[in-house]
Amino acid sequence: MAKRTPLYDVHVQSGARMVEFAGWDMPVQYSGVLDEHEGVRTRAGLFDVSHMGEVVFRGPKALEALNRVFTNDLGKVADGQAQYGCLCRENGGIVDDVVIYRRSAEDLLVCVNAGNRDKDFEWLRDHAGGAQVTNESDDWVQLALQGPRAQAILQPLTGTDLRALKTFRFTEADVAGIRCTIARTGYTGEDGFELFCRPADGVRLWKALVEAGRGQGLVPAGLGARDTLRLEVAYRLYGNDMDDATTPLEAGLGWVVKLDKGDFIGREAMLRQKQAGLSRKLVGFVLTDPGIARHGFDVLHDGKKVGVVASGTKSPTLKTSIGLAYVPPALAAEGSAISIDIRGRPASAQVVKTPFYVRSST
Amino acid sequence: MNVPDDLKYTRDHEWARVQGARVTVGITDFAQDQLGDVVYVELPEVGDVVKKGEAFGVVESTKAVSDLFAPVSGKVVEVNGPLVDAPETVNEDPYEEGWMIVVESTDAKDLAELLDAGAYKKFVEEEQE
Numbered sequence: 107m108a109k110r111t112p113l114y115d116v117h118v119q120s121g122a123r124m125v126e127f128a129g130w131d132m133p134v135q136y137s138g139v140l141d142e143h144e145g146v147r148t149r150a151g152l153f154d155v156s157h158m159g160e161v162v163f164r165g166p167k168a169l170e171a172l173n174r175v176f177t178n179d180l181g182k183v184a185d186g187q188a189q190y191g192c193l194c195r196e197n198g199g200i201v202d203d204v205v206i207y208r209r210s211a212e213d214l215l216v217c218v219n220a221g222n223r224d225k226d227f228e229w230l231r232d233h234a235g236g237a238q239v240t241n242e243s244d245d246w247v248q249l250a251l252q253g254p255r256a257q258a259i260l261q262p263l264t265g266t267d268l269r270a271l272k273t274f275r276f277t278e279a280d281v282a283g284i285r286c287t288i289a290r291t292g293y294t295g296e297d298g299f300e301l302f303c304r305p306a307d308g309v310r311l312w313k314a315l316v317e318a319g320r321g322q323g324l325v326p327a328g329l330g331a332r333d334t335l336r337l338e339v340a341y342r343l344y345g346n347d348m349d350d351a352t353t354p355l356e357a358g359l360g361w362v363v364k365l366d367k368g369d370f371i372g373r374e375a376m377l378r379q380k381q382a383g384l385s386r387k388l389v390g391f392v393l394t395d396p397g398i399a400r401h402g403f404d405v406l407h408d409g410k411k412v413g414v415v416a417s418g419t420k421s422p423t424l425k426t427s428i429g430l431a432y433v434p435p436a437l438a439a440e441g442s443a444i445s446i447d448i449r450g451r452p453a454s455a456q457v458v459k460t461p462f463y464v465r466s467s468t
Numbered sequence: 469m470n471v472p473d474d475l476k477y478t479r480d481h482e483w484a485r486v487q488g489a490r491v492t493v494g495i496t497d498f499a500q501d502q503l504g505d506v507v508y509v510e511l512p513e514v515g516d517v518v519k520k521g522e523a524f525g526v527v528e529s530t531k532a533v534s535d536l537f538a539p540v541s542g543k544v545v546e547v548n549g550p551l552v553d554a555p556e557t558v559n560e561d562p563y564e565e566g567w568m569i570v571v572e573s574t575d576a577k578d579l580a581e582l583l584d585a586g587a588y589k590k591f592v593e594e595e596q597e
Contacts, residue, residue, distance in 0.1 A: 123504075134504075134531070135504060138504060138505050138559075139504055139505050139529070139530040139531070140505040140507075140530070140556075141505075330504065330530055330531055333530075333531070334530055396508070396510070396552070397508065397510070398507070398508050398528050398533075400533065419530060420507040420508055420528075420530065422507075422530070427508075449526070
């Protein structure tokens with residue numbers, strides 16, 4: 107049977123449609139994907155993302171050990187700062203893409219994808235490098251409060267000054283009397299926060315946020331909107347856009363691979379790949395013909411298959427059909443013309459710069 | 469779940485409004501609700517021939533892709549063109565503005581095999597269990 111987060115009953119009572127995702131019974135939508143998507147872009151949305159996993163590295167070797175399995179450089183971030191990057195295999199294949207929260211050099215929390223909880227924990231434990239590695243995935247409820255009004259909703263519930271909490275920073279604070287880690291992170295392309303609390307406090311935290319958001323147009327939002335929101339800003343989805351057979355360089359994540367930081371697992375393979383040149387690259391595209399490109403559809407050029415669609419959707423904000431696809435480097439330049447095989451019909455598309463959507467700075 | 473009494477239904481969740489040989493086709497309220505927000509509709513052209521039980525088009529929500537199955541065989545004589553630019557109509561008004569095609573039925577036997585409202589309701593309830 108699929109696992110349930112501590113908020114399962116609240117979701118059902120809120121009218122959510124539940125679906126199985128990565129072994130979890132999760133809300134895919136409440137009022138509707140488009141409505142929730144628009145709610146997050148213009149006001150705020152609240153997501154239960156407790157299915158995400160947490161693995162913690164502790165001890166004097168924690169920072170060094172984690173930096174050896176992580177492509178980005180944890181030596182470059184301060185305590186109270188989070189960093190995005192990949193865990194890679196020796197051959198450069200991506201075990202997972204994660205956000206690591208550096209509480210101190212001796213205490214770091216790795217937030218992993220739901221579907222990779224066990225795989226990541228085993229991988230990290232096998233590469234503990236003298237650190238104490240614990241799987242705390244069942245010890246945390248994680249809620250994401252996202253959207254331009256997120257700060258206005260959260261601020262009255264906490265004594266900490268949220269204006270001082272910059273992007274990718276986090277702090278410990280009470281929210282509605284509940285002990286939380288508040289991080290200014292997210293997966294929607296909007297301003298917002300991710301809140302970690304104990305499972306026993308999860309329902310109370312959710313209800314306090316819903317109550318605080320009542321006058322601000324806050325909507326509960328499900329995995330459907332989470333996916334369309336993340337794709338508009340070209341955030342990668344593990345399992346769709348990359349997997350164990352893809353390297354971060356191919357996935358367009360070279361910016362989180364610090365080849366000059368010292369040795370880490372996958373570094374040699376990626377150095378070689380960089381020298382030899384990539385055989386494929388993940389790019390953004392927009393369909394210029396009708397239709398929606400979906401994961402697994404063929405990318406065509408001159409009538410021949412040259413690549414594959416990783417993610418695709420109709421962008422609720424832009425109203426165009428967007429996607430990410432693996433193509434040969436020769437077709438990766440902005441403006442390149444490709445086609446997508448939509449159920450046997452070739453639909454014209456153009457390679458474009460990502461993200462597709464950028465929030466207006468206020 | 470809205471299941472109008474004056475329509476006929478398929479087990480693939482299409483409805484058919486039968487007026488002589490003219491059969492208007494769409495998807496049911498249950499189908500649109502299951503799909504979620506419809507964001508794309510692909511329909512045949514006037515003059516195309518459709519076959520009972522075979523796909524005549526596609527309806528897509530933000531997450532799911534579903535084939536549209538013809539309730540009867542015949543020639544497409546009308547297509548709801550505006551639907552292509554306003555696919556949300558399928559969610560908002562599945563039985564009226566959200567119609568998809570009109571088929572000129574060539575085989576009266578097809579019509580006899582469609583479900584009436586009561587049988588369709590029962591079918592959906594059983595499928596839900």
